[in-house]
């Protein structure tokens with residue numbers, strides 16, 4: 680383990696002492712509805728194997744997130760008798776004066792809790808996950824970030840788990856690159872983590888590149904599955920992975 684840590688810390692800021700890097704892998708929303716179902720992301724199926732490769736690497740913790748909505752969720756077009764992909768201004772349930780409205784895209788019904796659509800996609804090595812974070816579980820609250828809701832009022836268990844494990848660096852993969860991966864990665868930076876996107880293990884609904892140029896995303900790093908394997912495994916380990 681010490682070899683792995685010292686290799687990773689080569690890319691860390693000079694102020695960080697060797698051995699202090701604690702990497703976490705967060706796999707975002709690899710669920711049936713986002714791969715094959717009502718809100719399928721183009722190419723979603725193609726990142727299952729790359730993500731399984733990442734799950735073989737010696738991260739300090741491996742965490743999955745899932746959209747896990749009640750069937751009358753505020754983000755569903757059906758809930759408002761509107762058409763899919765129309766927009767509507769929504770408010771936090773405690774914002775009785777409707778002061779902080781957020782423009783919500785109204786999605787097709789997706790990832791309803793305890794249905795097949797919300798299950799992990801077949802073939803994903805979900806046994807590797809130490810924790811699964813559920814998002815959007817309250818009927819009137821939407822979350823894209825796995826850290827907190829879109830108003831920033833309520834946190835999930837994720838911040839506490841990462842703090843408890845002493846995580847310094849977070850590597851993100853999964854779906855969708857321009858929604859939940861994006862907002863979780865931006866929050867990861869705001870919570871003070873060195874933040875990485877594993878670009879060939881992410882797929883987006885539209886253009887996955889453009890948001891990385893936005894001000895919010897400045898400071899987010901990019902890497903690939905192959906680069907991470909080189910960084911985290913010895914030559915012998917890599918050989919063994921390819922043989923198996």
Ligand SMILES: [Zn+2]
Pocket residue numbers: 746748754789790815
């Ligand atoms: Zn959702």
